[in-house]
């Protein structure tokens with residue numbers, strides 16, 4: 001890979017404004033998922049390194065919180081502009097470590113632009129006083145040092161969607177990216193540094209072997225006041241438990257098991273297109289990817305036939321190839337999980353309309369060493385199949401026929417998750433009845449556009465808590481402080 005600006009590819013962690021190695025000198029290898037080969041190393045840090053990062057963030061906070069909102073706005077906007085200027089390099093780094101292409105770079109930086117603007121709108125309140133001799137003000141202040149733990153499926157956007165609001169309101173951050181995708185985080189740091197974000201305000205620690213201890217420190221260090229995590233529900237529950245001892249503020253954006261519901265009156269073309277768009281983004285490794293596809297009996301056969309035809313035209317390969325629609329999965333473990341879901345569904349009676357495993361055998365990806373899984377289409381999904389209860393995180397589409405609105409709402413809600421849901425129908429009353437009845441934080445109606453800078457992203461039930469993006473996105477990074485002012489009685 002040839003970058004225009006080679007200094008964006010950093011192999012050290014970033015603490016207190018400087019590039020550092022692990023105190024132990026340990027490193028971890030990062031792998032290109034489309035070849036399975038190492039692309040470089042970063043420090044494999046431990047608790048001692050994290051303590052340094054948290055202390056640096058504490059010092060950085062003291063500087064950053066005293067900047068005016070205009071100063072924070074200007075610096076964040078400069079960071080955003082640098083992300084535009086270096087789009088190609090940032091995309092190349094991400095494709096190398098994650099397999100996907102430029103879209104996420106644009107998505108990621110949109111949050112920095114959005115929260116740069118929000119920085120100037122952290123309003124308080126003046127409460128109409130019910131008392132003669134008191135006045136009441138509410139001001140919103142930064143919570144302090146924030147720990148940010150992000151996954152590999154969005155190496156850039158999960159950082160900017162958390163660090164954006166944190167920095168906008170005056171917090172400082174310690175970021176721990178996933179061990180699979182640290183280079184994107186480090187490249188963002190290099191640009192943050194160039195934008196003039198003061199030292200200590202953004203810190204990145206990289207780790208793999210010590211993730212449990214590092215995660216524990218990031219949740220329990222007394223200096224840290226807030227923890228934001230995106231990843232699996234299992235780890236999210238652990239984070240919440242660890243944060244409880246220090247009463248930290250917590251935001252959790254966890255797993256999903258999104259239902260995709262297509263009623264008989266839907267526009268089949270639009271629904272098929274929406275399904276493929278939502279399901280194949282990031283090769284299916286997205287928390288809002290449809291996992292259970294419910295199609296009403298009247299259009300079931302036409303829908304699945306059209307879906308199969310469209311899926312045959314998909315192109316699988318490296319994200320560096322512009323014609324590719326579906327890149328590799330992140331790891332062999334991820335591929336095994338998708339395979340397990342196929343085998344389990346088939347054992348429970350699912351019919352295979354398109355067999356990705358056979359396609360892989362015939363393809364050039366077979367010998368690539370990469371973690372490719374060719375899109376697979378199943379019908380007759382059983383309600384007890386693993387796909388019905390666990391998120392697959394891969395390009396596996398499994399359809400189940402349904403009869404009535406009541407039946408499908410009950411099926412859709414039969415999960416502990418509640419992140420996203422999709423409904424395709426042209427009946428206005430049904431739009432409201434169904435979207436109000438679905439137990440999820442977000443519902444797409446004839447649309448798959450859920451997460452953009454302006455909209456609140458987040459779940460209910462075991463999909464987490466808090467909202468990212470939008471005007472609500474700063475709420476988790478501020479405390480509301482009451483200032484009660486006593487007045488002397490009026491002189492007459």
Ligand SMILES: NC(=O)c1ccc[n+]([C@@H]2O[C@H](COP(=O)([O-])OP(=O)(O)OC[C@H]3O[C@@H](n4cnc5c(N)ncnc54)[C@H](O)[C@@H]3O)[C@@H](O)[C@H]2O)c1
Nearest residue numbers: 150151177178211212215231232235253254255287391393
């Ligand atoms: N909601 C999402 O966007 C999302 C992201 C990644 C994975 N997942 C789900 O999780 C499944 C497993 O993937 P995974 O193993 O990469 O998920 P994971 O939850 O283990 O990893 C996500 C992040 O959490 C970190 N992490 C892991 N253990 C930790 C700990 N004890 N303390 C602090 N941080 C810790 C990882 O380093 C990574 O950065 C996927 O198949 C998918 O279903 C969801």
Ligand SMILES: O=CCCC(=O)O
Nearest residue numbers: 153154286287288451
């Ligand atoms: O997978 C988690 C985030 C998904 C998104 O922002 O669209």
